[in-house]
């Protein structure tokens with residue numbers, strides 16, 4: 001390789017680090033929002049400016065919300081199941097729900113996993129925590145060195161609560177945990193689970209660094225579902241997870257800056273597009289969940305600065321119907337979310353755009369140094385498995401020698 005090529009590659013690497021730090025260090029200066037984009041919100045669609053992950057530092061008073069899953073329980077290329085990232089100008093980042101398929105969208109945001117250490121679950125349906133195992137253990141292999149903190153509701157019985165679910169999940173992944181922890185720095189595998197009372201009404205479940213998160217009960221399937229209210233720096237984010245319309249939502253989410261509420265397809269579309277029968281469609285759309293007219297009614301009663309509907313197949317032929325149904329009862333700012341939609345929120349402006357994503361994403365740098373891996377505690381290979389191992393010492397020895405020499409190390413081939 002020529003010197004010129006090497007210096008170009010080095011420049012690209014330095015630029016990448018600078019951009020990375022610009023996007024992720026928690027400083028005070030940052031992106032200045034363009035003109036207020038309430039208009040784009042009112043138009044029920046994003047405007048054409050694009051958000052490039054990792055390139056915009058939040059202003060000190062700014063909140064960024066990213067839709068990483070807006071669809072249904074079976075993810076599809078266009079829409080994963082429920083998941084939202086909330087990033088704050090103080091450097092804090094939160095995940096609300098982690099539905100099936102959402103991990104890929106989270107990774108596309110180029111946020112080091114160490115920052116994504118707080119997950120809040122509205123309930124324990126797979127479309128709200130189906131990607132948890134992948135995010136937790138896959139994230140550890142992708143440089144998370146920080147324990148993962150999880151908050152989720154209790155259930156009507158202990159076996160239906162969050163603590164029980166995660167106790168069993170840790171047992172279920174015993175093989176995965178045992179194998180990886182002898183190869184890589186495994187501090188990120190530690191789970192810190194907090195189960196809170198699902199009956200809490202506007203009760204604080206998290207209070208750190210100027211951020212307060214409260215829950216209100218949700219009405220969904222059986223007892224044990226909740227909705228969230230996050231308040232920071234005079235901004236209020238509310239997220240329904242899944243719920244039928246309820247009085248707690250109406251009472252406690254008033255005047256939200258961004259109010260994200262489920263809005264299922266109306267019964268007619270559940271029948272024509274999803275092959276539900278009449279009874280199923282009526283019950284699922286308007287009783288187990290919230291139909292667009294009910295969603296609109298909730299928004300007209302709570303008057304957020306921006307109403308965001310999600311949890312349906314958002315397509316060219318469903319969106320106009322969703323808007324028309326909602327507009328029968330609500331005339332305020334409205335967006336129906338798609339995956340990769342990004343909301344920048346300050347007291348002055350709400351900016352709605354789509355995020356670009358890099359399909360060739362690699363893990364971001366960890367934010368602390370890696371430790372040497374302690375000796376394995378898992379059982380060693382059996383004699384039987386060892387008997388079949390072709391180690392190619394003449395090849396592997398050379399690879400180890402070369403890497404050792406380049407890095408000033410002296411590791412021996414095991």
Ligand SMILES: [Zn+2]
Pocket residue numbers: 123125128220242
């Ligand atoms: Zn659900």
Ligand SMILES: [Zn+2]
Pocket residue numbers: 082125127128241242311
């Ligand atoms: Zn759901």
